[in-house]
Amino acid sequence: GQNIDQPTEMTATEGAIVQINCTYQTSGFNGLFWYQQHAGEAPTFLSYNVLDGLEEKGRFSSFLSRSKGYSYLLLKELQMKDSASYLCAVRDGDYKLSFGAGTTVTVRA
Amino acid sequence: TAGITQAPTSQILAAGRSMTLRCTQDMRHNAMYWYRQDLGLGLRLIHYSNTAGTTGKGEVPDGYSVSRANTDDFPLTLASAVPSQTSVYFCASSAGGPTDTQYFGPGTRLTVL
Numbered sequence: 001g002q003n004i005d006q007p008t009e010m011t012a013t014e015g016a017i018v019q020i021n022c023t024y025q026t027s028g029f030n031g032l033f034w035y036q037q038h039a040g041e042a043p044t045f046l047s048y049n050v051l052d053g054l055e056e057k058g059r060f061s062s063f064l065s066r067s068k069g070y071s072y073l074l075l076k077e078l079q080m081k082d083s084a085s086y087l088c089a090v091r092d093g094d095y096k097l098s099f100g101a102g103t104t105v106t107v108r109a
Numbered sequence: 110t111a112g113i114t115q116a117p118t119s120q121i122l123a124a125g126r127s128m129t130l131r132c133t134q135d136m137r138h139n140a141m142y143w144y145r146q147d148l149g150l151g152l153r154l155i156h157y158s159n160t161a162g163t164t165g166k167g168e169v170p171d172g173y174s175v176s177r178a179n180t181d182d183f184p185l186t187l188a189s190a191v192p193s194q195t196s197v198y199f200c201a202s203s204a205g206g207p208t209d210t211q212y213f214g215p216g217t218r219l220t221v222l
Contacts, residue, residue: 004151030208033210033211041215042199042216043152043213045211045212048210087152089152095208096167096168097142097152098154098168099144099151099153100151101149101150101151102151
């Protein structure tokens with residue numbers, strides 16, 4: 001099976017920066033996704049990386065290193081509305097998505 | 110546009126009963142998926158359909174069946190529910206197929222007693 005690891009919880013202060021790491025071991029690789037999920041809601045797409053490097057999208061950036069099986073999601077200028085779970089998902093060689101258990105980020109005033 | 114809709118929003122079901130969870134999308138997406146989400150385990154793929162008329166098994170297909178008679182609808186059926194099927198079920202779709210980004214419906218919370 002697939003193995004995707006990310007921290008369970010992180011806490012940060014409003015206005016600060018938080019980095020959520022994700023390591024993976026999968027059968028083949030066809031891209032890595034980050035989703036945001038507020039409590040009781042559906043996951044919503046944040047970012048996609050298929051090549052090594054950094055993808056920046058406003059306050060959110062995502063980094064990928066395929067050789068290390070590693071990605072991170074960087075959340076800058078944290079706002080209270082960023083309190084949510086962040087899901088790392090890897091698309092394997094069969095184009096199936098495997099998800100990590102998610103990282104719950106709590107933003108404190 | 111509505112995107113992806115799921116029904117019901119929540120349901121309590123007696124063990125041994127059957128149940129069909131409905132999923133409809135109005136985006137003309139080719140591929141559709143069913144996931145379950147359990148605390149501490151993340152989303153797990155139950156069944157998928159890359160295009161109308163075809164279906165495939167995911168990571169946890171036992172106890173579930175699907176059909177894809179047309180592009181828009183992808184119902185998930187539990188023939189005889191068991192308490193371990195208590196979960197939140199999400200339907201998702203992607204435009205061109207498995208190579209595209211998946212977008213999720215609002216979910217169905219199912220409790221089997």
